[in-house]
Amino acid sequence: MGKQYAVLHVQKHSSTGGNLGNHIERAEGMKHTYPHANPEMKKHNKSFKTGYEGMSLGKAVLKRIEKGYTGKTAIRKDAVKFLSLILSGTHDQIMKINQSAELYTPWLRANEAFLQEEFGKENIVKLELHRDEKTPHFHAIVVPLTKDGRLSAKEVVGDRNKLKAFQDRYSEKMKAFGLERGEENSKNNHVTTKEFYDELEKTRKEVENLDLDRIQLIPAAQKTQMIKKYAKTATLDLNLKELKNSKNKRFRQ
Known part of the structure; x- marks a missing residue:
């Protein structure tokens, strides 16, 4: 088995529309949004409690902004409203973790704790583990609110250097599970x-x-x-x- 890497993908979103929420939550009647999923494995997926259960992605994001935004100006239509993250790793090691009684639960907790430390527990409105696709992975939806109540993806995830440091911290957390830092400056990461x-x-x-x-x-x-x-x-x-x-x-x- 070759090198096993941690995978962390971040994307910014200005609109709360689209099918991302249907994909993440495996919405009934919306299977076209998750064509790679195995229906027989859906029961092994895991939803984490965030306080926004039962809400669509869009409603959850807007609700969090309503509760947490304290800025003095109206939010621009083109402002980044939320971040979507995929957290995973090299297939072989991720499967080993998922099949290990000793590693699986600590791995779940480590990923959840990492997101809470980075963004604040209150800003995570959706967190799902998909085990019904080939390589298990987490999907997280985060509202980029600062500690003083501003909506600022730039401050939360920052520029290229800040994003690199963010990925470094994640890789450090995943070392305990046999996952290394991936290739830096790879176009495949963006x-x-x-x-x-x-x-x-x-x-x-x-x-x-x-x-x-x-x-x-x-x-x-x-x-x-x-x-x-x-x-x-x-x-x-x-x-x-x-x-x-x-x-x-x-x-x-």
Whole structure:
């Protein structure tokens, strides 16, 4: 087993509309928003108590802003209203954690505690663990309110350097679970949630459609480049490992 990395993805949102909430909460009748989920595994997902249970994502965000915003000016329409976060790691180690009686509960608590320390418990309006997709991962929805009641994503997650420090702190928390800091300055770390899943699906299809007989005639150097391409996508969500392994056996000379 190679290096096992912690994965932390952050995205800013100005609108409370869209299907993100349906995806996170596995809304009934909205399966098109979570096509990668296994219905038989849904019962193993976990919802964390935040005080906003029963509310849609949009209502929960607006409710938290209503309760916590103390700014003197009206909030701009294009202001960042919430942050969405994905917390996970390399597939092999995440599966090991999820199958370990000793590691699983401490891992849950460590992720929840990390978010509360970083953003304040009161600002986390949604926190879900998805175990019905290939690699278990957390989804968190956070309203970026400062301690003095201002809505400021810039201050909460800051610039590139502050975001890097944020990722460093998360990786440090995950060391106890066998996860290391991922590649710094990697473009793969800066994609939207939609791009994340679009790229994953695109690569799945590419791998499935490979002409294995034709591949036997491809020069070794070109094969290496092809494998690197698939490996890059796997760093986003290492869900492709088993699929790639079955195909890559035929790549070798």
